[in-house]
Amino acid sequence: LVSFGAIGKDHPSLILTSSDVKLMQEGYGKSPLFRTNVDRVQRELDAEMQRPLAVPVPKDAGGGYTHEQHKKNGRLIMNAGVLYQVSGKQKYADFAANLFLKYAALYPSLGEHPKKKNQAPGRLFWQSLNESVWLVMAIQGYDAIYKALDHRTRQNIELNVLRPMADFLSVGQPKTFDKIHNHGTWAAAAVGMTGYVIGEDDYVEKALLGLDKSGKSGFLKQLSLLFSPEGYYAEGPYYQRYALMPFVLFAQAIETNQPERKIFEYRNSIVMKAIYTTVQLSYNDLFFPINDAIKSKGLDTMELVSGLAIAYGMSGDNQLLDISARQKRVALTGGGAKIALARDAGKIVPFQFKTMKLSDGAEGDEGALVILRSSDKPGHQALVLKNTSQGMGHGHFDKLSWIFYDNGQEIITDYGAARFLNVEAKNGGRYLPENKSWAKQTIAHNTLVVDETSHFHGKWKDGQKKSPEQLAFDETETIQLSSAVMRGAYEGVAMTRTIALIKDPELEFPVTLDVLKVDATQPHLYDLPVHYNGQLMDQSVVLKSATSGMRALGDKNGYEHLWLKAVGTPKEGKLARFTWLTDNRFYTLNTVSEEQSQFLFTELGAHDPNFNLRREQAIIHRIPKGEKTIFVSLLEPHGDYNPAVEYTLGSHSQIKSLKLHKRGSYQAITFTTVFGKRWILTLSYDQDKQKTHQIKLGDKEISWQGFYSLQTVE
């Protein structure tokens, strides 16, 4: 005999509790912001309630009618429950109950979905992932209307919908349920939350500890393995945002029902870390577009609206209000009401965007995502250094690549994913073929390409096996520095990249020094692209431009998508430099290298018969034949282009010289400005912080301790 609802247990008691409901009612009365959010959901719901209930027999795959309708119904049940709690109006409880009863009549008759594919199939949906999401939504609605239902109705809903679905999502698909993967997290959340609401401890234990309740799988294990110790998710920010949702919802449900588990303290507060880290993985409100990522996704996504409400509810950290203010909505939860009340009361504190090294991998030993920021102010410079693991099937072949932001803009760019989400004419809104042929390829990134092939020959499973090693990370007033080495992305080739953001009152803006050291045992062709956003203003190389005809640069590995617009040859003995204009600011890339170099000016769009690619551009630093070699570049923002008031200041680079000095395994990079100051960055590559190193530069003796030093001479 099963019991229908734990006797004496209060409801709601999942994401909402009775004190949350009081908070929301207070919010509705006192906060115009919260009221607006409640009213909007109410308007949507009132409109829907005019229509006949639609619970169709499952037929269509993603994007089709029955798919979208069931998705919508899950959301409607949840929202109706929330509105019932906030307003006390019976009609919302009735609406949710009636929808549930339709499902109770339908669900037991369903077998596997007719459109099932490779993914674990669902019953309402072609993949069980959507069914987990549906249950996560619907169980919140059920919890909210629980007390408004009579015993018969509860019995009907629990026996015909909630239990069969929870069974199906757990014992019914053991492989998915026990998998350490985002789909497993959704299933665990759905089953565990259902367990709390209907008082079925068995569901809760399976959800937390895996089907065999050993703890080798299940939610706690997932929390231990899917995020790095700093809360970084291996697939990158775009998927981190998505993955976050079941983690924070289930954690909140655990906290409500089993506070003794101290789930928010678990693994050094990994849930909260994951939320804060998600926010840190952004610039000017948009997520860093690494791996398969739609570039317009940012802090405004629904997942982060929910996550923020839960985080603020727990912490009351007023920094989070700053993020909420960048979102169009607040969540209809107790935390959401708290946020709205606090925002209306003017308690916003600027969020502290920081320089940080986020290690990757469950143990933190699979490389790192490094973020360097010149400040935490709007318009600051930010560098994103992708020294992470592969990130599974959505990962790009971009070891040690970087992105550079300044002045609110992405300046050195990453293409992101080749995809127009939900646009039917573009491959049904799915990833485009060019996502594989271009966006994932190494040449599409700001990192070294060897012999015109991609890292790991473009095989992500090979990529999973090797990660970069972070050698150094340091932050002082004048310099932020990261150094990492990647071995084995190409056989017999190691690349060590050191990137430093250098500030100095004599520099108009901070500059970025990039030292890429390549160690190979055989000669290779090296290409180092810089994908830049802007209009080329000036360059110091001798240009040979395509005028009446233009050819694709290659025929595979992404090269087939590049038009070769021009080839530049450095003037002998001179710095090669390139100045472009982005918005109102100039950027000069100053480069030196030891070998005979060429610079290829490319434009994206060859072999793109259906106009699937955006028109972007790159300057590729090519060394036709190199073995051990070093690429050095200095990126320098400068000036102000202001045609509105008819002035242009500082359109010329202020860098006078940039030089590489090799001393055995040590290097020194020196640069000077037109104002006469000279900077010397030395590199020992020695991680021993105590060890002293010494080189001679001209007649100057330089000594330093540890990995690097930065010295200046006036």
Place this chain on the structure above:
Amino acid sequence: LVSFGAIGKDHPSLILTSSDVKLMQEGYGKSPLFRTNVDRVQRELDAEMQRPLAVPVPKDAGGGYTHEQHKKNGRLIMNAGVLYQVSGKQKYADFAANLFLKYAALYPSLGEHPKKKNQAPGRLFWQSLNESVWLVMAIQGYDAIYKALDHRTRQNIELNVLRPMADFLSVGQPKTFDKIHNHGTWAAAAVGMTGYVIGEDDYVEKALLGLDKSGKSGFLKQLSLLFSPEGYYAEGPYYQRYALMPFVLFAQAIETNQPERKIFEYRNSIVMKAIYTTVQLSYNDLFFPINDAIKSKGLDTMELVSGLAIAYGMSGDNQLLDISARQKRVALTGGGAKIALARDAGKIVPFQFKTMKLSDGAEGDEGALVILRSSDKPGHQALVLKNTSQGMGHGHFDKLSWIFYDNGQEIITDYGAARFLNVEAKNGGRYLPENKSWAKQTIAHNTLVVDETSHFHGKWKDGQKKSPEQLAFDETETIQLSSAVMRGAYEGVAMTRTIALIKDPELEFPVTLDVLKVDATQPHLYDLPVHYNGQLMDQSVVLKSATSGMRALGDKNGYEHLWLKAVGTPKEGKLARFTWLTDNRFYTLNTVSEEQSQFLFTELGAHDPNFNLRREQAIIHRIPKGEKTIFVSLLEPHGDYNPAVEYTLGSHSQIKSLKLHKRGSYQAITFTTVFGKRWILTLSYDQDKQKTHQIKLGDKEISWQGFYSLQTVE
């Protein structure tokens, strides 16, 4: 014997009067906005006053040191005068006087500037235009400090600077002074304003009526000839903004000193009209980029800051506050103080951006600039139809071209000028060679190109001789329509273009119908480009795309700059349509034509060895052999692309059919939506509004009065 200052005359009495000074002092006390503006100028001036006075012997041309220093000194004298008046602090008067005395020591010794070129030479500057501007500034400063100076100092300044300069700019360069041209206006303003301040009526009369005081030239004549009756300036908005400055300043000076002239009522208040029209010539704060125009220029320019202060001072029209709020500054004048006080008091009223036909030419008979707007709200649709005269040397060969704005963006675009203002690496900041080879050419515009040549064979003096004739202009709730004919841009070819903005509750957004009728006496090759801003999503033609190689489309008249990316052939009997995505909205261009057509997909950038051109794109509707023919297109904004919340709505066109029906010299264009509604636009091209016309369409009789009708069938 000359008199130094009209005895008993009050000072300041030019742009400022004593009551303006009171207003400014009130503004400084009461308005945080005005105080901020005064403080900023004061900070700049205080910093400058720390440095030694620099009045160098003229040596450099535009952009060089002596040029920039003299420009700056003119502004410093003016600002010091204003600050002296507002603050009463003697140090500002002393600073302006000391600068003047340096000029008094230098100026009499100067001959023509060593860097003089074709333009009328100055003495301080390489062209006298800059000298006029200098005097317009400096005389305002002199007026402001007049009372702080002793007789000797006045005598010195007037005899050695003001009079010789005014003489030089009038009798010293009679051709420029008497020319009906912007340079003449600056000279007249400089000389006339000087006349008022030093009490020299002769200067005033020459400035107003020309050197011979006959009224055949001079300021009043310029006011009569340089603007159209509606206040449109033939060179277009970019130069209109610049031309405005001397007109409004001198008009204000006349109003102060000779109110009996009622200068602001002159020619039906042409000065005020010109100011308001300048504002109307914009979308989303930026000026329409027709002719040689830097695209980032907009309502924020200094000229309009000054103009607005004078207009608001005269009219108190609170709509102007809306424009002021889009500017970063307010003028340091009485009007500026009024604006600041009113803005601080919350008196802003939204500026009424309107649908309007602005006739061109002094008599209003040289065509028109037509602006159609779907509403006056932010994000409204706006169409700019360039049915104007050539606009002299800065004019483009773009008869009957159009620009389309929607959703805050330029969607169907005009390239503007090929120029990076003041960027030395780009041809010294001057117009680039590509301004002539691309930006001015007809193929760079959204209008008909015949036989791959530009209008008037690219000769602007020929272009000056012929203007379009505006045939119809109408505005109702449901349709806004303009029709114009251009004869003689090509020999033996007349083109009549009718463009209608159609609103209907059944349409998601208003749509634009474009009917371009070509009448020629011989067969020609016709190209009709649509330069669009966005990413191509879908198209209905059979595409043959360049994949591994791409050629320039031609070798002259702008065609040499176009890469031919793909050629599309319409599927038989089908509408050719093209859908692109701009920001979050889709745009479908539906086209039909009578002849065998091709569609050329082009990208800008061929024959551009120095990367001077922006990477833009076009779809060119080509009729390889046509004589009399008609191009019809319907542009339809639709849908919502919102990857942030993962939905895309309405990515498909809602237009089901678009057809052209010819009935003798009449035409009917019909189109239907997927919802079943049918629109019929009929055209008689008959300007007689009373005359009735009739055609049969299938078995339906349609009759209408006048030029056109729009009818709908459910």
